[in-house]
Amino acid sequence: MADTKSSRGLAATGVGTMDCAHHDMKLANDVGDLQKGEKYLNMDYLIFSALARFSTLSTINFSYDIFHIAAHIESCQTQFSFNWTLGVGQTDGEAPEHGWANINRMASSMKEMGPGARCDTLNDHFSDWNWKKITALSKTMLQKMMEAVIAEKEHHLALSELKSSINDSGVGAASLTAWRTEIEAWEMDHSQCNPFQRQVGTMTQAAVQLELTQQDTKELEDGSAISLHTEVTCSVLISTGIDVEDAHDDSGCPVPDPTSGKAEDFQLLLPSEICDVVPCNKTLLETEWSLCFSQATDALNECRSHIRLRHQLYQFKVQHLCRQGPNTRARKTMDAVEECLMLSHAKYARAHKALLSLARHLDRIGWEHKLQPLKKMHLRPIGDFRQQTQGTAIMSWIWLTHRISSDDSEGLQDSLRVEWCKAQACHNRWLEEVQLLLEEMRHTLAFLKWQEDSWESCATLPTIEQPEEKEGMIAYACHQAHIQ
Numbered sequence: 001m002a003d004t005k006s007s008r009g010l011a012a013t014g015v016g017t018m019d020c021a022h023h024d025m026k027l028a029n030d031v032g033d034l035q036k037g038e039k040y041l042n043m044d045y046l047i048f049s050a051l052a053r054f055s056t057l058s059t060i061n062f063s064y065d066i067f068h069i070a071a072h073i074e075s076c077q078t079q080f081s082f083n084w085t086l087g088v089g090q091t092d093g094e095a096p097e098h099g100w101a102n103i104n105r106m107a108s109s110m111k112e113m114g115p116g117a118r119c120d121t122l123n124d125h126f127s128d129w130n131w132k133k134i135t136a137l138s139k140t141m142l143q144k145m146m147e148a149v150i151a152e153k154e155h156h157l158a159l160s161e162l163k164s165s166i167n168d169s170g171v172g173a174a175s176l177t178a179w180r181t182e183i184e185a186w187e188m189d190h191s192q193c194n195p196f197q198r199q200v201g202t203m204t205q206a207a208v209q210l211e212l213t214q215q216d217t218k219e220l221e222d223g224s225a226i227s228l229h230t231e232v233t234c235s236v237l238i239s240t241g242i243d244v245e246d247a248h249d250d251s252g253c254p255v256p257d258p259t260s261g262k263a264e265d266f267q268l269l270l271p272s273e274i275c276d277v278v279p280c281n282k283t284l285l286e287t288e289w290s291l292c293f294s295q296a297t298d299a300l301n302e303c304r305s306h307i308r309l310r311h312q313l314y315q316f317k318v319q320h321l322c323r324q325g326p327n328t329r330a331r332k333t334m335d336a337v338e339e340c341l342m343l344s345h346a347k348y349a350r351a352h353k354a355l356l357s358l359a360r361h362l363d364r365i366g367w368e369h370k371l372q373p374l375k376k377m378h379l380r381p382i383g384d385f386r387q388q389t390q391g392t393a394i395m396s397w398i399w400l401t402h403r404i405s406s407d408d409s410e411g412l413q414d415s416l417r418v419e420w421c422k423a424q425a426c427h428n429r430w431l432e433e434v435q436l437l438l439e440e441m442r443h444t445l446a447f448l449k450w451q452e453d454s455w456e457s458c459a460t461l462p463t464i465e466q467p468e469e470k471e472g473m474i475a476y477a478c479h480q481a482h483i484q
Contacts, residue, residue: 021095089433152430272354296351306341311381455481
């Protein structure tokens, strides 16, 4: 607005400030008038005024408020986000915007003031803003520390699970060192390769359709047709029953009705369905457990693949398709991927339900950490935060389970690399936040002690000779020293 409004006859069209984003306070000597918009001349003057006061610091992080960074291109987000910047902790990048809500109400009054009265008014309001922040430091820091400790533990656990998953494969374990080196190199020199940017492009619509066709061909080659052999062993019996369930769901048949008398509606009565009611042979239970465990693992891998395909197709659609015809064809392909995903989800749910029933009779423990209940909210791609910020979100558990690193897909490995780097950076930021808060608490106590000593020294200054006035000044100084 400051760039478009009329500036004729005005000494200033706005105000620019420099803020401490970590404490949300206005810096001294860093509030200046804008003659016509946020020109480099005005803002550079304020920046160098700030640098003059902090010349002894070895590192200073500058940032424009990041309110609109999500609307920028991906390279801007990965290059300038505080989530990936070394040493900033969980600094609120929106701090420069907070103070305007407090001062904007004074705009109508100050626009007709003279320069002296206007400066005094701005000083009074910004000083009051800073004073309120100082008096609330104890509560603010305590709240921040409680949040930071909990968040650091959560992100540490999520990062450990992801590391464990990657370390399960030789390729993944070897990659961790290289990824960590990339992060450290980029943090020291931003001209290096950015580890938070993807290096593999999105798949085209034709490539997605080709992969779906290849998956269908593979299922046919593996033998989707169910045939009972002359000699039916335990494994054949159980595997055939599981295959029948899969075939029934894949065909889109309605829910079985046992009272209909039709063959396709008969209950299969697998061991997992009846073991809570009647005794079952342990061999049958063990056989179904092995088959269901592998079925759940395969279904989870299928879900990952379908989620990745759906996400890549959506990216291709958004970036490259603009007319109704191509968008309609892309939508049909996405619907096909979604249908495959729902079938894999249903397959996993059946296998997980059977495992829960069998585990009670086989005394199996620990497996539920790898194969957790799969809800639709978990079926999201790597990097989907579900209305959370990058600094607080935790990756869906389906990408943290074992065997994820065994997928040699270039696209998945690149996504895994980016998300591991982001997970590592987020944990580092929360760890830095805890360390910064501890140091700030020490600084705050030292500052308040200095304030107390300063007020106590004011009580002994021989500046007022009148006894009644001197008594009031001493009382006020002692009161201020007491509340520090």
